[in-house]
Amino acid sequence: MAVEVRIPTILRTYTGGEKAVHAEGETLGGLIDDLEANHPGLRDRLVESGDLRRFVNVYINDEDVRFSGGLEAQLADGDQVVVLPAVAGGG
């Protein structure tokens, strides 16, 4: 079950500069485990205390996974996952 994962600029240090990598998983959590196996350190940038980090946005086929199960969201062959850091701040 191959899924394409688009990696944002700031996390490409973990993928050797690649903009997109392939990984496998039945769920988003499983996919991130598979990513971690090949790109150590990546999981920690996406997940904190067993949940997606507040300021990292993850989309499956253009849908924000916060509204479709988070790490439990189901994946199917050919799905596309996009990771984008939130653009946020304030003072």
Added chain:
Amino acid sequence: MLRIDQATYDAIVAHAKRDHPDEACGIVAGPEGSDRPERMVEMVNAAGSPTFYEFDSLDLLRLYRDMDANDEEPVVIYHSHTATEAYPSRTDIGLAGEPGAHYVLVSTRGHGNNDGPVEFRSYSIVDGVVTEEEIDVAARPVPDPNSDPRSVP
């Protein structure tokens, strides 16, 4: 150094004044690797707050898809501070996710929605390190030295 044209500079200031007392936010995209801010995109502050801003997550995805399709990148990421100086807050620094971008801060604390000067400053934010940079405001759009044969002497 940030080089930006006067029209884009003015449009960022106008956006900040219009949204005061909430924080305004947006980007100026430009061709990848060019460092030329050319296409300003005002974003909705999904937080709708005087002390916080966040691009709506689906707007963010659309924006990055558009930039990908156009071979663009975010050259400027701007937002306003409405009660404090135009300097990155700890939150701004912690959440800065585009090390190649110019982070522009506009403070509207002086005149709010009204006419009058604003603080307009630019920074690079890389791995938590903030470096202020000079701003060169050009009367016309910054030319592309590679594509306009008239600019070659």
